[in-house]
Amino acid sequence: MPPPALIDIGINLSHDSYDRDRAEVIARAQNAGVVAMVVTGSTVADSARAIALCREWPGLLRATVGVHPHHAAGFQAADCAELAGLYADPMTVAAGECGLDYYRNYSPPTEQRRALALQLQLAVEHGLPVFLHQREAHADLMAMLREHPPLLTRAVLHCFTGDAAELDDCLEAGLAIGVTGWICDERRGQALRAVVGRIPDNRLMLETDGPYLLPRTLQPKPAHRRNEPMYLPVILESVATYRDQQAEQLAAMTTANARRFFGLTL
C-alpha cells in the first residue's frame, strides 16, 4: 500500500542547508507520501526565493510570503509594496511567516509589532490567509489578530508549543493549529502531547519546519541534525498516538485541512 498522502505546511526549503541536495530532499519527500509542501518565506528576499523554488517544482510546491519576527527590525511601510508584489504571485498561498517572538527577541518587540501590524493589514487587503509564528507572545499576538476579525478563521499558528490555556484561546478565536516534530521530543514535547487532542479534527495541520526540529523519535537516529520533509510521517505517527486516532484517518483529515486552508489544487 502506498504511504498516506501528506502535506507539509511549513518547510524552510530555501534554507542553505538544502542547497547541495534539494532535488534529492524533494524526491525523498515524495517517496514518503508528501504530495505538497508550503515553503516558508521569512524575509522579502527569502520569499522571492521560495517562489522561485515553486516555479522549479510547480506540481509540488507553493509559498508563503512574509517577514519573520526575527527579521522584523527595519521593516517599514515602504517595504509593503514589494511584499504586495510577491503576494500577487500565483505561487503565493499565504501571508507569513509573520508574528511575534519574545523568546529570542532578535528584533525589538516594538519593531516586531510594527512589522506584524503592517502584514496583517496587507493580508486582509489581499484576501490571503496568514501563517503565524509565536513564542512567549501569546497575549500580544491574539490582541493584534483580534483587530482583524476576518483573519481569525484564516490564520494558522504554526509550530504550536503553548499550554492548554493558550491553545483553548486560539481555538476559541477560530485559529487553525500547525504541529511539528516538537511533539516527538520526550522532554519539551510533554505539554504538547497532553493538549494535542483538544484540537478539532478540522483545524489541525502537520509540518516539519525543516531544517529545524528533527523528530527525536527517529529510529535509527540519523548522523545529521537536519530535518527534512520525508520525516513528516514520523510526526503523523506521534500526533496520531497522542490524539488516539488512526494514522491513515489523521493523514486524510490534515491533508484535506491543508488543501482547504491554503486553497491548494495540488
Ligand SMILES: [Zn+2]
Ligand atoms: Zn516559526
